[in-house]
Amino acid sequence: MLQPGIIPDKEPLIRVGIILPEDRYTSVSIVIPQSPAYQIDFSGRHVALEAGAELYFKYSRDSIHFSASGKSFTAPNDIHISPVQDEKQIKPGQGLLVKNVISGRDFHWKKYINAVYSGKLIIQRHKDRLMMINELPIEHYLMCVATSEMGAACPEALIEAQTITARSWMLANVEQKHVALGMDVCNDDCCQRYQGTTYLTAQSIEGALNTYGQVLIYKDKICDARYSKSCGGVMEAYENIWPGPALPYLQIKADAAEEPPEWNKPLSDENNFSAWVNSVPQTFCSPLTIPENELKQYLGSVDEDGQYFRWQEKITQPELISSLKQFRGLDVTSVLNISILERGGSGRAKKAAVDYTDSNGSSRQDILQDEYSIRRALHKKFLYSSAFTVTKMEDDSFNLKGAGWGHGAGLCQIGALGMSLKNYNSREIVLHYYPGSILKRIY
Ligand SMILES: [Zn+2]
Ligand SMILES: [Zn+2]
Structure with missing residues (x-):
């Protein structure tokens, strides 16, 4: 595993959680590919696996049961399936196929996909559930991450910039x-969307190879390179x-070569933000740079008709009541008002108040203390961003006008x-988003 605060001098292996305890799996199926050759290791035993075999793992009575090469086995924990020889390079679709993996955990777009993973899969028991970890070299992981986030037509510089960012964020290893x-x-x-080699492309392999080992550094530390969809x-x-001290390379800055005249500072001021x-x-x-209906070909994870730079959302009383019950546990019968108490430099709300009536008819107030809580509490699908204005309409619904998608930092x-x-180029891109940092190859 990665060690926080330590800059590695050779390419590390990383461990990615594929099935977590919260997913509540008690069984999982894995298909062994035709090549390369794989083996399974458990309880000190090694068994060679047949090409094309499907292995079914099931938890019951404090053990993991499975069959391989026509025989049934039981292991108490820790089953490793790995290629017999280390993989020097990976190809699209290479590796172990895992059936029905969750994508979009905890979100409205949650679905089950079959995904393929290079490197090693480790199946473990966590109480009465199964857990699965993919262990692989970080550069292989980064090739896959860039693809999972990007569409096929992506320019090379974007994939490289995304790879440098993802590598820095991973190795800074702050969140854990x-x-x-x-x-x-x-x-x-x-963390970062990762679907193994399932959607890997030649371009994202190139993107990682071209930037091999390059990270952003600020004052001898790898940058905690946060990123989001649209600032x-x-x-x-x-x-x-986020809580904690400021990071000098994640600052309030125009996402443009020159500050746009529409930016009246500060956007923490309600009037300035409303005009913005x-x-x-x-x-x-901005859609003046790329029309939003053209984003899909570049960024795989966007909607065809999505509007992200500027958006509007009408939230009805019943919708709002249901979100506040679900995500805040409030006893609420009607919402009187939503007010923004504090904004950051991009206009993102960092504190908001919801005034409501409870089932006894008493007036109450709930304070949303940070950007995440605001986005989570006010919309069943999680608001695009917390940079929005609120207008209460005549029919008691709320009209939100917003800017950006995600937290907007980095x-x-x-x-x-x-x-x-x-x-x-990719260097110019990352230095624009992480001002004051330097780009350096560390291994
Ligand atoms: Zn995570
Ligand atoms: Zn932006």
Whole structure:
């Protein structure tokens, strides 16, 4: 596993959680490919696996049961399936096929996919459930991550910039959300979306090879290179989204070569922000740079008709009541008002108040303390961003007008696409989004 705060001097192996305890799996099927050759290791035994065989693992009575090469086995824990020889290079679709893996865990777009993984798969028991980890060299992981986030027509500079960002974020290893489970990251948007070699492309392999071992460094530390889909025109500062001290390379900055005239500072001011959200400035992520209906060919994970730079969302009373019950546990019968109490430099709300009536008819207030809580509480599908204005309508619904998609700190994926289409190279792109950092090859 990665060690926080340590800059590796050779390419590390990383452990990616594919099936987590919260997924509640008690069985899983894995298909062995025709090549290369694989073996299974458990309880000190090694068994060669037949090409094309499907292995079915099931948890019951404190053990994991499975059959391989026509025989049944039981292991208490820790089953490793690995290629007999280390993989020097990976190809699209190479590896072990795992059936019905969750994609979009915890989100409205959650679905089950069959995914293929290079490297080693480790099946473990966690209480009465199964867990699965994919262990592989970080550069192979990065090739796959770039593809999972990007569409096929992506310019090379964008894939390279995305790969440098993902590598830096991984190696900075600050979040460690799943470290207690022995995982460096999970396979989903909670960390970075990773679907193995399933959608791997020649381009993303190139993107990783071209930037092999390159990371962003600030004052002798690898940058915690956060990124999101669209900043909405101005990048947000780290400290306005997450707890802890500011990071100098994640700062409030226009996502443009020059500050747009529409940006009246600061956007934490309600009037300035209201004018901003109603404008369409010329920035790298603006539809003036790339029309939003053309995004799909570059960024795989966007909707065909999505509007991200500026968006509107009408939320009815019943919808809002149901979200507040579900995500805040509130006893609420009607919502009187939503007010923004504090905004960051991109206009992202970092504190908001919901005034409501409870089932006794009493007036109450719920304070949403950060960007994530605001996006989570107010919309069943998770709001695009917390940079929005609220207007209460005559029918008691709320009309939200917003900017951007995601937290807006660091690299703006749609903006980085805009830059790459304007022929900026990957180095120029990452240095734009992480000002003050340097790009360095560490292994
Ligand atoms: Zn995660
Ligand atoms: Zn942007």
